[in-house]
Amino acid sequence: MLIGDVARHSGVSARMLRHYDALGLVRPTGRTVGGYREYSAEDVRRIFHVESLRSLGLSLKQIGRALEDPAFTPSALVSDLIRWTEDRLEREAELLERLRTIDASAPTGWQDVLRMVELMQGLSSTSAARRQQAVLARPEGMTVPAELLAGAVLAESDPNVAGALRWALARSGGDGVATLAAGARSEDVDVRRRAVLAIAGMRAAPDATAVLADALGDPDATVRRHAALALGRRGVTAAVPALVGLVVEGSSDVDAAEVLGTLSQDPGCADRIMTALVGELAAPAADSATRIRLTQALIELSGTAAQGVLRQLAHDEDRAVALVASYFIGVLDARSPEDRGDED
Structure with a gap:
């Protein structure tokens, strides 16, 4: 088959087939009298092999080794591909979460977007002072999604920053209880303590009482104490x-x-x-x-x-x-x- 026919049957563009040829990855077995590439059935099978390996995330160089080197074992490479894919998915999940957070803040212009990005960067800082400043110094009237603050509360170990976050969460205009409720069920006792303490300060949240009632049965005494005091005050x-x-x-x-x-x-x-x-x-x-x-x-x-x-x-x-x-x-x-x- 000529290159055009191969492209139509395989779905691989003629340009990519020429690139494969230049790399020595898939070279056509013959040439026509006019000098056109002519692919055999075995060449076409090799093209499909290349495309299959590409679908797994292998580079063209790695594909060439896999097809040519008998000593090239797939196990180590597949393990690397799994790790790289997991890392990429984690980065993309973080990006998706940031985008959803910005969308939830209902920005009216790019200035609002930049402010929200600045806040998220501040909350993720390794400096406790910067995290606290990010919470306390946000512009007046800036809408901050309660879920963002609730997530930050669950992750915050510094007591001063945690206090600022709980203060902001209680005044955020949203409840954030869904995120905190998930934290109250965490296997990490520190996360459960932070969740219940934050819920205790959210007097207006409609679903908070049910979460606190469940926390009365927590195996940790500190969680039970926070829950009992908050429920009693309600x-x-x-x-x-x-x-x-x-x-x-x-x-x-x-x-x-x-x-x-x-x-x-x-x-x-x-x-x-x-x-x-x-x-x-x-x-x-x-x-x-x-x-x-x-x-x-x-x-x-x-x-x-x-x-x-x-x-x-x-x-x-x-x-x-x-x-x-x-x-x-x-x-x-x-x-x-x-x-x-x-x-x-």
Whole structure:
């Protein structure tokens, strides 16, 4: 077959066939009387072999070696091709994500695009100071996709930068909860902690409560603590056992007691909280320090029931507990009836 016929049947352009010939990769077996290239059936098969190897990403030089050198083994080369392809796909995925982020910012002009690129570069800097500056110094009115900030929060290890990112995320106008929810399910405990702490600051996000509720069952105590405090501040009474547990453990016990005090303003929840605290006070395993923390938590509760328990504790066998309870009774007695939460 002449070169034109080969090009039509193989799909390889005549120009590329001439290039193959010049490289010695596929040389036609013969020539016509007029000097035109004439390809045999074996030549055409070789062309298809070349195209097949090209489809795997081999260079023409590598293809030549593969077809000519009997000692050329494919295993090492295929392994290299896999690694190069994986690297290329990773770079392209990163590019795609950047493009989607820019698109989500709804740019109105190239200046907006350049600002967003500058922000993304700043957030990916190895310098914590530059990352923080990128968050805090962005132009007023610049729309930053919440998902970008949420992703940065999950990856940020510097506490100062993380704080700035959570602040920006809470004010971004979007929720970013989908990204944070995925982080809350991560196998990396640090990522889960960052996710729950960020969600805790997003009071307006509609789906945040469900993610925090799931986090109450996390195996990590820090994740559970962040979730319990955030849920309690949202008025979710399901967090009461976890909050009482924080008082018992002495982990953020002051914050937990304050949240329990707020929840106790609901009469239905007040009895539940009181029962839980009194139960822990009477627990055989409760040491003096634990009972003192529980006594201190009682002062935060509304109503007269807590005051009655404090008056009983003023005569407790544990001298330290009795002194703490007596002090708080004096504080309560000095307050006005409204401040004490006395009932009519």
